[in-house]
Amino acid sequence: MGNVFVSVKDLELNNQYAYKWIDARFNLQDSAEGHHLFENSHIDQAVYWDLEKDLSDMNKAAGRHPMPDKEQLKALFERSGLQQQQNILIYDQGGAPFATRAWWMLQYGGFKNVKVVQEGYQALEQAGFKTSNEKSKVKTTSLEIDWQDHLYTDRNGVKDIVEGKVKRTLLDARAHNRYKGEIEPIDKVAGHIPGALNYDWEQLKTKGYLAPNDSLLEVVSKDEPITVYCGSGVTASPLYAVLKEMDYQNVQLYTGSYSDWITEYEVEKGE
Known part of the structure; x- marks a missing residue:
C-alpha cells in the first residue's frame, strides 16, 4: 500500500469486513447518478457520500463546490459510523476525483488509516468482493475530531x-x-x-x-x-x-x- 492508494489486487477478499467502506461515485453532469448506482449495487455495508450533499455545502457562496464547515463534516463522519483509528477504504468509478475528495476530507478530519481504491467499484466487484443493494445499518459514533x-x-x-x-x-x-x-x-x-x-x-x-x-x-x-x-x-x-x-x-x-x-x-x- 502507498500513502494514499491501494490496488484491488492488494486487498484480501476474506478481509472485506475488516474495513469501513465509503462509496463516493458521482457524475458532475448528472448529480443523481452516483446515488442511483449505489442503490443498485455497492460494496456490502458501504455508506454513500454524495459530492454535493455531503462533501460540499452548496448553500455557501465560496466557489462551485464550497467547503463544508467542521460541524457538517463531524456530523457526516458520525452518522457514517466512523471511528478515528479504523481502516477505511473509499472507492468511486476509478480515474475520477470523487474518492480523493472524500479522502481529503478525512485527512482534514485527522483520520490516519484511509486509502483510495485505485481501480474503483467495477474492479472490486469483478475481484469478488461481496456487493449489496440494501442500505447499510450504521451505528452512529461520537467523535473528538483532531482537525488538520x-x-x-x-x-x-x-x-x-x-x-x-x-x-x-x-x-x-x-x-x-x-x-x-x-x-x-x-x-x-x-x-x-x-x-x-x-x-x-x-x-x-x-x-x-x-x-x-x-x-x-x-x-x-x-x-x-x-x-x-x-x-x-x-x-x-x-x-x-x-x-x-x-x-x-x-x-x-x-x-x-x-x-x-x-x-x-x-x-x-x-x-
Whole structure:
C-alpha cells in the first residue's frame, strides 16, 4: 500500500469486513447518478457520500463546490459510523476525483488509516468482493475530531501567497488551455490565479485510474510548499492525493479554487 492508494489486487477478499467502506461515485453532469448506482449495487455495508450533499455545502457562496464547515463534516463522519483509528477504504468509478475528495476530507478530519481504491467499484466487484443493494445499518459514533487545519486554505490564504506574504507554490489542476485563459467553459472569467503553475490532473490517469506521474517532478519539487486548486475544488483533490502518494510533504488544498477566487480578485492569462 502507498500513502494514499491501494490496488484491488492488494486487498484480501476474506478481509472485506475488516474495513469501513465509503462509496463516493458521482457524475458532475448528472448529480443523481452516483446515488442511483449505489442503490443498485455497492460494496456490502458501504455508506454513500454524495459530492454535493455531503462533501460540499452548496448553500455557501465560496466557489462551485464550497467547503463544508467542521460541524457538517463531524456530523457526516458520525452518522457514517466512523471511528478515528479504523481502516477505511473509499472507492468511486476509478480515474475520477470523487474518492480523493472524500479522502481529503478525512485527512482534514485527522483520520490516519484511509486509502483510495485505485481501480474503483467495477474492479472490486469483478475481484469478488461481496456487493449489496440494501442500505447499510450504521451505528452512529461520537467523535473528538483532531482537525488538520494546515491542509486547508481559503481565498484570503491564497491572496497572501499571491502577494508574497506567504511563500508557497500555487498549482492549478485544470486543463492547460483553461489555465492560459484561451477557453473557459464554466466560470465567468478566463485565466488563472496570478503566479500559479499548471499541471492538468488528467495526466494522472493511467489505464483508467489515478497513479503517480514523474512529470510532476518537472513542475514542482518535493521541498517546496504547494497549494493546489482547480475550478471548483473537486479535481484538485486527485492532484493533492498523488502529490502525497509521491511523498510531497507540505501540500494544502484551496477548496474554493478558481471559481471562488474570481469573485473578489484579478486573474492572469497566458503561461
